[in-house]
Amino acid sequence: MVDEMPEMSLKAIGVVHNGLSTPPTPRSDWEKMTSEIVIDSRLTEALDGIEGFSHIIVLFWMHRLPKGDTPLMQRPMGNPARPLKGLFALRTPNRPNPIGKTTARLLERRGNILRVEGLDALDGSPVIDIKPYLPGYDAAIDATVPAWIIHD
């Protein structure tokens, strides 16, 4: 089944600038981090109207990950004291397709540049899509999570 799938290749539409070559410690520092997303200037017009949204969804390629092994079971937050879980039950960056998906606050649009807060991408990450965040579509107001994910 999966082997018959079409070829799927991505084009970068922009790049992240924030000077970060490694994740901050603690990871919660991402939340206040400001980044600039520089969109390919040939696509500037495609941003028109985005400035009306308080938040955007950024899809990006986690380009700094070492290539190679993607264990199917991993430990939450890489913590050796925690039991193994399937990678699709985790937000680990080590996934078959290293795509990050972050809801970020849009602070400013200036031409082809988006200044955002809370984007947990490293400097130089290729951006592959920008979508407006729609609360009624993207949020699940009655969502629940398992107890094992809460204890960090």
Next chain:
Amino acid sequence: MVDEMPEMSLKAIGVVHNGLSTPPTPRSDWEKMTSEIVIDSRLTEALDGIEGFSHIIVLFWMHRLPKGDTPLMQRPMGNPARPLKGLFALRTPNRPNPIGKTTARLLERRGNILRVEGLDALDGSPVIDIKPYLPGYDAAIDATVPAWIIHD
């Protein structure tokens, strides 16, 4: 800048089954639609723990889109009465990288099969990632949207 980006190609991790070859009318019927996501059976173990979450984020490839032109400015909901907006300010499927991102309710996991509600993907769509929905990370509780998007 963008031309120097690394080659980014995706692997399908699964496929959507729901019998839908075109979007439902009205589009709001997606919300109650049930689909099965059949994950590549070599990846079954990577789902372990997902059953504890009420919602998942599904990234998928919108494979039925006609290839070709991607206008930078498009009309919200394809409605000719509405003014043009940049495609990155819209959720139009016609984008440089045709990746859909949906928050779906997880009804059941059965081995390598996820039964979900509210996935707005057509039958046969390649699935490229499954992530657990984390309310504190994925939702923006103070999000606002522009007035032009509300009037549909």
